[in-house]
Amino acid sequence: MLFSNEGTLADDIAYLEGFHDTDCPDQDKPRLRKHIDNLTRGAMGERFSTHVLNRHFGNAKGHALIHNLRIADGANGFAQFDHILLSASSRTISIFESKAYGGKLSCNAHDEWTVFYGAKRVEIPSPVQQARLQREA
Numbered sequence: 852m853l854f855s856n857e858g859t860l861a862d863d864i865a866y867l868e869g870f871h872d873t874d875c876p877d878q879d880k881p882r883l884r885k886h887i888d889n890l891t892r893g894a895m896g897e898r899f900s901t902h903v904l905n906r907h908f909g910n911a912k913g914h915a916l917i918h919n920l921r922i923a924d925g926a927n928g929f930a931q932f933d934h935i936l937l938s939a940s941s942r943t944i945s946i947f948e949s950k951a952y953g954g955k956l957s958c959n960a961h962d963e964w965t966v967f968y969g970a971k972r973v974e975i976p977s978p979v980q981q982a983r984l985q986r987e988a
Contacts, residue, residue, distance in 0.1 A: 859919055860894045896951025897933055904934055904947065913939040930985045946985055948978045 867887050875883055901918050908914045917935040924930045934947035952975070954968040964975045 859921070860890065860897070864890050864894065892951045892953075893949070897949040899951075900934060900947065900949040904936065908936055915939075932985055946982045948982050948985075950975075950978055 864887060867883065867890070871880060871883050871887060897919070904916055904918075908916055915937040917932070917937070920932040920935060921929045922932075932946060933949040936945040936947065937943075938945070952966045954966040954971075954973075957965045957967065958977075958979075959965075962977050962979060964977050966973045966975055
């Protein structure tokens with residue numbers, strides 16, 4: 852069983868593309884373009900993860916997949932889940948957080964995550980911590 856709300860990120864990207872092309876001040880265009888490109892790569896990574904999960908669990912008896920779910924977090928915000936797998940047979944709920952990085956990914960003993968693009972080092976938020984916070988929402 853599959854549930855999906857695929858339009859949200861695509862709608863955001865389309866809106867930003869339109870803003871970039873019409874109303875965005877010239878000095879802000881490079882920064883907005885980079886943001887749009889990052890969102891687009893992230894959306895591609897989520898689509899790939901959706902495909903893989905659907906292939907393995909989409910028609911599996913006793914399993915349900917939910918993609919791109921947003922729920923209130925109780926603190927005037929929301930939690931956004933990329934993928935959730937519900938399993939009746941094991942009575943579990945699994946949360947999957949999709950990321951799309953093109954470099955070497957590293958995590959140290961302190962749960963600090965880094966992506967290396969050759970010699971360039973970029974600190975990133977912990978996807979494990981993100982999934983833990985989602986679980987509490």
